[in-house]
Amino acid sequence: MDVADRLDLTLRLVQGSDRISVSELARRLGVSEMTVRRDLDALERQGLVRRVHGGAVATRAREEGAGFLAREPWQAATKDRLGASVAGMVEPGSRVLLDAGTTTVHVAEHLAARAPLTVAVLSLQAAIRLADRPGIELLVVGGRSRPGERSLVGPLAVRTLEFLVFDCFVMSIGGVHAEHGWSEFSLDDAAVKQVGLARAARTIAVADATKLGVRAFSRVAVLDAVDTFVTDTAATDPRTHPGGPATLEALREAGVHTVLT
Template identity: 85%
Template sequence: MSVADRLDLTLRLVQGSDRVSVAELAQRLGVSEMTVRRDLDALERKDLVRRVHGGAVATRTRAEDAGFSAREPWQAATKDRLGAGVAAMVEPGSRVLLDAGTTTVHVAEHLAARAPLTVAVLSLQAAVRLADRPGIDLIVVGGRSRAGERSLVGPLALRTLESLAFDCFVMSIGGVHAEHGWSEFSLDDAAVKQAGLAQAARTVAVADATKLGVRAFSQVAPLGAVDSLVTDAAAEDPETHPNGPHTLKALREAGVPVVLA
């Protein structure tokens, strides 16, 4: 796992808990406690976490700095491959619900080539990518824009989703765990994903390899709730992603095909 990837995951693990210990982070990331301490020091210098005895807590006053704009450049090439892989699985003429997230923005870029499509988006960034594209009938799901992420959440978003039906839900995810299934760092985002799962005939999950083996704050669904996962080939490498092979095995045993991009 690259330093940028590890910092990304460390930050989101801290954000998803009231307090997280160095030992817990080391176990979940598969690195030494010394590495975790260095990473926490780096995040503290950016005012993204606050070190406490034996661990860290999130710095809420500057949460926007840890959001979409901060994560967007990380693993851009990998996320673009994932985006192309997901888009190739969407049939022209489909009604698609596109989740929020840095990876699904790349999916949006590639979906234009699969037109004609009706695409409902759960993020303002994806809406910008798809606006005015030929053959794309764009629907922006209503709701509250979550600060830092610009994902559309809340009661209005949920009511809108409950009134629609989709052929395919492209779902991003904070973590996927062999025992605990699909999970998200935000309660609001988790609720929207649960609504998307309920309203779609098929769900394609997309996540880079750093999300494998991660248990985030709020459970979204059990492993078998999605129809396929698109991730990067590094997920099979136990040296860079210690939890990757075990998680992939559990997914396949749950009947979830895995596509490596």
């Protein structure tokens, strides 16, 4: 495990516990306590954890309560790997609808290599990444920019999507649950995703493993509404993601092609 991925996993473990000890982190990560202390120091400098005697606690609210800029550094190495994997599934010449979210910004970064493409974006952050890229015809879907998220939502965004058709919808998600299906923390975001699902020939959902087993506030769709789900290999580890294995199994039973990267 390289340093960036180890920092990602360390942050997940801290956020998943009220408080976690250095010795417990060392055991779960398979590294020395000295390495753990060094990694915690690095995360503390970024303001993501707070060191306490013998361990660490998270310093920020859970991801659903934090804005885009607060979440952007979290698990960046993992999200970039997911972004590269998803972009590799997009055929040149496709018409793509790209959802909002911190992970889909990484997808945007890698889509330039798949040009020519027509990409409609639901995120001002993704628009910045794709603007002026050779071979990318960029469409910014109209709508209201949701404060803190810069995702494009509301009746204007929905109405615009209803007039378009896409070969592929790359969908981010707040939660995926074996029984509850795909869900979001914002009613506005959920409404836009539902239209995106209806207007695309296929949908690739992408999320890091922390989203598995999560039931967010607003249901987006049942599991089999999505064709492919891309997540990271940590989803198979019940020690760090108790809901991961069961959710992956439910997705496969629903006929969703699951890719671990």
